[in-house]
Amino acid sequence: MTESQHADSSCELSDKGDSTDQIGHRFNTAGVTINRDEYLQAYRELSFDRDQLQLKNNLLHRRLAEYYKKRKLEHVLKPLEGALDLEEKFQQKLFSYEELKEKEEREISDIKSKVQLVENHYNEKLNHAEKRFNDLHHLEKSTGTGLIYSKKGKPIADKTVDRFLTLQRRKSEQGSALCLRYIRCRNAVTELESVVRKLETIGPGLYVAQFEQLDIDHQNYKTKIEEREDELIKNRGKCTEHNQILAHIREKMHHTDEVIDFTECDLGDAEMEYQRAREDLGSVKGRRDRLRWSLQGERLRAGLLTRKDLLRDYQDAIDKVELLRRRKEELQNQVKELTKRVRDARKLMLATPDPSNHKRGDSSKVPTDSNLGSNLYEII
Structure with missing residues (x-):
């Protein structure tokens, strides 16, 4: 249903209700003309104004909330505790305010009545004084008329x-x-x-100069408090950092405690292994001593085997003997070959007939045993 239909239906219902409630509704009456467009326009304008005011109200509430948050007055936005007690106190304050207002009205009426009495008394006194002054004026006028100047002897004029x-x-x-x-x-x-005096004296024993001095002290203390608040903010930041560092250190401590527990377990195992190793070391030392004693006996039995320099000299001597033995065998083989060749040569010489002349001349060329020995000596 639109706004116009709703307005039409409401108007029709109101017309019906008015027609039924009116006296003489059975009689024919003239039709009442209602301009619906004006009412609809007014309704739209009022609804628009209501929406604008609602938006403005929400914006102002938001600004108030931001202002209180900046001023650290968030408790203002929270619902009050003990609202019923506060409402009762507020009602009591209202009653006391009404009583004071009535008392003030009574006092004002009394003051007005007193002022009226004073004004009446003042008017009476004023009228009495004016009357006496007028009487004095008439007396002076009656006395002054007909007087004569003492120097001139002429009468004083009425105008004067x-x-x-x-x-x-x-x-x-x-x-x-x-x-x-x-x-x-x-x-x-x-x-x-x-x-x-009232401004200078605020109360009994209290003066404005003291208040000004206290105000100056208050401003000084306020600046000091602001400085201390800045220091407190810095200290809070440092405290948060130190708390984080302490939390990190605690975590490290827990981790190190766990590591220490594991290392203590490993230390116990290592100590057991150490004791076992010491026992094994004792047995190994006993075996070492036995081996040392047996080695000394073997060394005594071995003789030159334990002296490396003597063994080296002995080995060198054996090598030289071996070389000489081989050289000897080679020389013996050469001697055998030479003797064989000599024998073959002798046999050949004996087998071939030579003339007598030649025997004498060639006898010097036949090798003898002495010549053969000298040749062997040269070869050696």
């Missing part, structure tokens, strides 16, 4: 008397005005002095 009387009245009015002005100034001065 009237002029003196008007001058006297004017001067008296000026004097009364000045007196009234003086009284007002004196009262104003006394009021100002009383106000200054």
